[in-house]
Amino acid sequence: MDSTIAAVRKSLLDWFWHSARDLPWRKDYDPYHVWISEIMLQQTQMERGVFYFQRWLERFPDIHAVAAADEQDVLKYWEGLGYYARARNLQKAAKIMVEKYRSKIPDDSQVLLTLPGIGPYTAAAIASIAYNRDIAVVDANVERVIARLFDIDGPIKAAGTKKRIHELAEKLLPKGKARYFNQALMDMGGLVCTPKNPACHECPVAFCCRALQEGHVHERPVATPAGKIIPIEMATGVLTYKGKIFIQQRKTDDVWGGLWEFPGGRLEVGETPQEAVMREFKEETGFSVEVEAALATVVHHYMRYKVTLHGFSCKLKGKFSEPALNAAQDFRWVTRKELADYGFPAGHRKLIDFMVSSNKELPR
Numbered sequence: 012m013d014s015t016i017a018a019v020r021k022s023l024l025d026w027f028w029h030s031a032r033d034l035p036w037r038k039d040y041d042p043y044h045v046w047i048s049e050i051m052l053q054q055t056q057m058e059r060g061v062f063y064f065q066r067w068l069e070r071f072p073d074i075h076a077v078a079a080a081d082e083q084d085v086l087k088y089w090e091g092l093g094y095y096a097r098a099r100n101l102q103k104a105a106k107i108m109v110e111k112y113r114s115k116i117p118d119d120s121q122v123l124l125t126l127p128g129i130g131p132y133t134a135a136a137i138a139s140i141a142y143n144r145d146i147a148v149v150d151a152n153v154e155r156v157i158a159r160l161f162d163i164d165g166p167i168k169a170a171g172t173k174k175r176i177h178e179l180a181e182k183l184l185p186k187g188k189a190r191y192f193n194q195a196l197m198d199m200g201g202l203v204c205t206p207k208n209p210a211c212h213e214c215p216v217a218f219c220c221r222a223l224q225e226g227h228v229h230e231r232p233v234a235t236p237a238g239k240i241i242p243i244e245m246a247t248g249v250l251t252y253k254g255k256i257f258i259q260q261r262k263t264d265d266v267w268g269g270l271w272e273f274p275g276g277r278l279e280v281g282e283t284p285q286e287a288v289m290r291e292f293k294e295e296t297g298f299s300v301e302v303e304a305a306l307a308t309v310v311h312h313y314m315r316y317k318v319t320l321h322g323f324s325c326k327l328k329g330k331f332s333e334p335a336l337n338a339a340q341d342f343r344w345v346t347r348k349e350l351a352d353y354g355f356p357a358g359h360r361k362l363i364d365f366m367v368s369s370n371k372e373l374p375r
């Protein structure tokens with residue numbers, strides 16, 4: 012077993028020197044860069060993450076810039092990545108690091124764990140990749156590689172399976188080389204030992220892969236039955252008055268708190284999307300509106316939900332008045348161009364993009 016572990020370590024590290032992905036945070040392993048990349052890459056594809064990472068660094072080149080920024084600016088630069096609590100927590104953590112840790116990212120995973128938005132995986136990733144601490148990092152790629160290497164037959168999401176995979180990852184880790192070994196395992200899972208059609212003929216550790224020897228590659232890892240996707244129908248209205256569009260800012264403690272939106276919400280039983288828009292406007296803002304035209308219907312997937320959002324252009328019925336703000340903390344009347352300056356949830360941003368790309372004229 013020990014000689015196999017030694018061979019796996021050497022093969023993976025050799026492979027990494029030749030085949031490592033060229034990623035911007037790997038140029039100097041600056042802890043700030045590693046931290047940002049790890050938070051951004053949660054639930055985000057690599058290419059997309061690299062784009063957002065580079066754009067982020069242009070605006071927030073260091074931890075001071077994040078700590079001192081307006082929250083709206085932080086959310087704006089996060090727009091498109093979703094899961095906005097990550098951006099808010101990132102800024103909270105930056106402020107703590109500036110005030111309590113002399114603007115340094117802590118190198119101790121236990122200290123990292125006390126910071127907002129940093130869980131066990133991210134703490135391990137920062138400590139090992141930025142500071143080369145001897146801690147195994149287990150993401151979905153690593154889970155898959157280990158489940159196949161050791162032909163693990165338990166459901167991948169089961170607590171017992173996770174514990175076993177973690178123990179094996181710790182066992183495989185060569186002391187003093189965590190930075191490279193962890194990334195080698197992650198890259199190998201992302202590039203070679205992929206979920207579908209793994210390239211076993213190119214694999215640096217095929218010589219000891221038990222799933223390959225047993226003919227179980229496509230059965231590992233053992234899937235956990237997927238949860239049901241819940242469909243949700245929503246409607247929203249783009250209200251225009253004297254050439255300006257009404258937007259409101261969600262309350263801070265709300266889901267997507269701090270982001271901007273057009274008023275709207277879920278359809279009630281038996282309600283049409285148009286009826287829902289008129290009702291929601293009345294409830295949320297006090298405005299009586301009339302639906303003028305359908306703008307677009309966009310579909311957005313969010314965790315276990317499939318959200319169908321019906322967007323309409325609207326106009327005021329009756330006299331102009333100030334909004335009531337029953338579901339928001341602030342509001343603006345903005346031009347269509349100014350919509351680009353505010354952070355919106357993905358569904359509303361899709362609606363805006365559709366309006367822009369189709370050059371759909373909003374009624375005045």
Ligand code: SF4
Nearest residue numbers: 159204211214217220
């Ligand atoms: Fe994955 Fe195939 Fe390599 Fe086994 S041999 S670790 S299944 S790529």
